[in-house]
Amino acid sequence: MRSGLIILFVAVNPPAVALTLWARVDRTVLAAGLAMTGALAVVLGLLSDPILDLLSVNPATFRVTAGAVLGLAAATWLSRGPRLLPLEDDLVTGEETRDAKRWSALIVPVLIPTLVTPQLVAASIAVGADEGVLPAAVGAIVALGLAGTAAVLVARGRPGVWSVGVRLVGLVGAVVALGMVVDGVKSV
Amino acid sequence: MTRRRVLLSTAVVWLVGFGTLRLSLLAPESCPRVDDDRALEAATAAAGWIEAGQQADGRYLYEYDRSDAEARPGYNIVRHAGVTMSLYQLAAARDGDDTELLAAADTGLEYMLDRLEPAGDGRALVDRGSSEARLGAGALMAAALAARRDATGDPRYDRELRALGRYMTGQIEPSGRALDAYDLVEDAPLPDQTSRYSAGEAGWAIARLNTLFPDEGWDAPARRVADYLATARDKAEGMDFAPWPDQWAAYLLSELAPSGLNSDQVTYARALAGRFGMLIRSESQKSSWPVPVVDPKARGAGLGVWVEGLGSLTRVAAVDDRLADLRPALEDRLNCGAGLLAERQVSAQKADDYDQPDLVQGAWFRDGLTRMDDQQHALSGLLAAAGRIGGGQR
Numbered sequence: 001m002r003s004g005l006i007i008l009f010v011a012v013n014p015p016a017v018a019l020t021l022w023a024r025v026d027r028t029v030l031a032a033g034l035a036m037t038g039a040l041a042v043v044l045g046l047l048s049d050p051i052l053d054l055l056s057v058n059p060a061t062f063r064v065t066a067g068a069v070l071g072l073a074a075a076t077w078l079s080r081g082p083r084l085l086p087l088e089d090d091l092v093t094g095e096e097t098r099d100a101k102r103w104s105a106l107i108v109p110v111l112i113p114t115l116v117t118p119q120l121v122a123a124s125i126a127v128g129a130d131e132g133v134l135p136a137a138v139g140a141i142v143a144l145g146l147a148g149t150a151a152v153l154v155a156r157g158r159p160g161v162w163s164v165g166v167r168l169v170g171l172v173g174a175v176v177a178l179g180m181v182v183d184g185v186k187s188v
Numbered sequence: 189m190t191r192r193r194v195l196l197s198t199a200v201v202w203l204v205g206f207g208t209l210r211l212s213l214l215a216p217e218s219c220p221r222v223d224d225d226r227a228l229e230a231a232t233a234a235a236g237w238i239e240a241g242q243q244a245d246g247r248y249l250y251e252y253d254r255s256d257a258e259a260r261p262g263y264n265i266v267r268h269a270g271v272t273m274s275l276y277q278l279a280a281a282r283d284g285d286d287t288e289l290l291a292a293a294d295t296g297l298e299y300m301l302d303r304l305e306p307a308g309d310g311r312a313l314v315d316r317g318s319s320e321a322r323l324g325a326g327a328l329m330a331a332a333l334a335a336r337r338d339a340t341g342d343p344r345y346d347r348e349l350r351a352l353g354r355y356m357t358g359q360i361e362p363s364g365r366a367l368d369a370y371d372l373v374e375d376a377p378l379p380d381q382t383s384r385y386s387a388g389e390a391g392w393a394i395a396r397l398n399t400l401f402p403d404e405g406w407d408a409p410a411r412r413v414a415d416y417l418a419t420a421r422d423k424a425e426g427m428d429f430a431p432w433p434d435q436w437a438a439y440l441l442s443e444l445a446p447s448g449l450n451s452d453q454v455t456y457a458r459a460l461a462g463r464f465g466m467l468i469r470s471e472s473q474k475s476s477w478p479v480p481v482v483d484p485k486a487r488g489a490g491l492g493v494w495v496e497g498l499g500s501l502t503r504v505a506a507v508d509d510r511l512a513d514l515r516p517a518l519e520d521r522l523n524c525g526a527g528l529l530a531e532r533q534v535s536a537q538k539a540d541d542y543d544q545p546d547l548v549q550g551a552w553f554r555d556g557l558t559r560m561d562d563q564q565h566a567l568s569g570l571l572a573a574a575g576r577i578g579g580g581q582r
Contacts, residue, residue: 055214055216056216056217056218057214057215057216057217058217058469058517058520060465060466060469060517061213061214061217061469061473062214064213065209065213065214068209068213069205069209104191107191107195108191108194108195109194112194112195112198113194113198118201118202118205185462185466186459186462186463186466187462187465187466187517188461188462188464188465188514188517188518188521
């Protein structure tokens with residue numbers, strides 16, 4: 001359970017989510033995005049065995065892959081810090097109504113490319129296959145909950161501090177990713 | 189940037205990333221399934237290749253190039269002993285009812301009996317003209333004699349078996365380190381010369397002696413070797429990426445397991461299981477790689493060794509509950525490895541495409557070449573997968 005929580009925490013990287021989204025979407029849309037992403041993580045954890053069967057790989061092999069994907073994300077956070085997206089206004093066309101414009105942010109940039117990431121998908125499947133759906137669900141809910149909280153709190157802090165947080169989680173993510181690869185390689 | 193462009197670029201990253209992984213780390217694992225009968229059939233076909241190439245003096249065909257239908261020069265007495273052992277293992281699996289197989293193995297045994305020389309307190313298997321006895325040769329000859337006893341119940345060679353045991357025990361230092369060579373001129377072991385293979389081979393052979401003759405004190409040296417392999421060998425002998433995938437050590441652990449392993453040995457067994465499991469997993473992915481990412485498909489000997497190791501560790505896990513969590517994965521990987529072996533073995537039908545089908549059928553080739561230990565290790569591995577080595581059915 002503990003490793004599942006850590007893996008999903010670093011896969012989400014709550015400070016990175018907060019810094020990317022806090023000024024671009026309203027809280028309702030963000031909450032909807034977090035809920036949908038959490039549901040996706042639970043479903044992926046629940047379906048991890050059929051997914052691995054479909055891919056014809058066993059959990060140890062997938063753990064190595066998930067570790068590699070997470071390691072790539074961690075290296076990006078460490079080297080570049082949080083992802084900076086164009087302003088929301090640039091992402092929508094002028095023809096959209098005000099309400100539609102607000103909700104259009106749910107797809108881009110909330111779900112894609114911020115919340116539903118390769119590392120979150122890989123981590124949810126890996127944790128589901130290795131530890132079961134419960135740790136995957138709890139890990140995703142906690143990590144996404146922290147991301148939502150951070151998105152609210154980020155306005156009160158200094159961006160520089162949050163940026164350090166992104167890199168710090170990235171550093172932990174790199175260690176966790178390396179651990180997943182080594183563990184996968186050493187597994188039967 | 190428009191939303192459409194964000195979606196498009198994200199889709200490209202996902203597709204390219206998934207595609208790259210699917211052709212490398214996440215390539216499908218292809219594991220043909222084999223049942224015990226099919227594994228035994230493939231092992232019998234491997235023995236057929238060995239028998240077909242055997243010469244009148246007991247030697248086997250050493251290396252064969254099917255492209256030009258020519259035997260390659262060279263011979264190795266350690267491998268001779270190993271091949272003979274594998275034939276006796278198959279004979280034991282078939283309850284000793286295959287007289288042709290036993291005759292071939294006995295002819296190979298005669299070749300070794302003619303080359304036994306006094307060494308230390310016992311006797312060693314020595315190549316003609318050599319002034320040194322290699323530990324591995326004596327160890328695998330002892331293992332062959334033990335397997336012969338399993339197959340026939342015949343105690344005729346117990347004297348030689350014990351003499352080999354005394355020689356091997358003399359090569360084991362108090363630490364459990366095994367000295368690889370005995371100087372027949374100086375009449376003493378060569379100091380500080382070790383081999384990554386012979387320590388496990390000797391430990392296992394001595395453990396086999398202990399199983400056959402339980403009241404003769406063979407247990408202690410076998411366990412000393414097991415402790416050394418489990419705790420010190422990889423570091424002391426400079427093995428990178430421990431544990432070195434030592435199937436002989438796995439045989440040794442499986443022989444000792446029914447009478448109990450200590451915690452270091454169990455930890456070592458777990459680490460070995462992981463190593464062999466990873467090797468089989470990556471081997472099963474290789475047919476899906478567009479280019480050989482790590483190395484080309486393993487030789488029959490390499491793949492056979494891994495399957496032998498997994499077979500031994502499956503037997504360890506079956507009797508030691510501290511490894512109970514590994515049982516399903518070990519069974520799975522063992523069957524996968526055996527399936528790969530059976531799939532890659534040259535069938536009678538394919539062998540007909542070559543000038544000498546008898547020297548192609550039942551063998552494993554890489555780059556057109558096969559060597560007798562390809563068949564030896566694959567045969568033993570298939571028997572392990574069929575549950576026909578060391579204590580009957582799984």
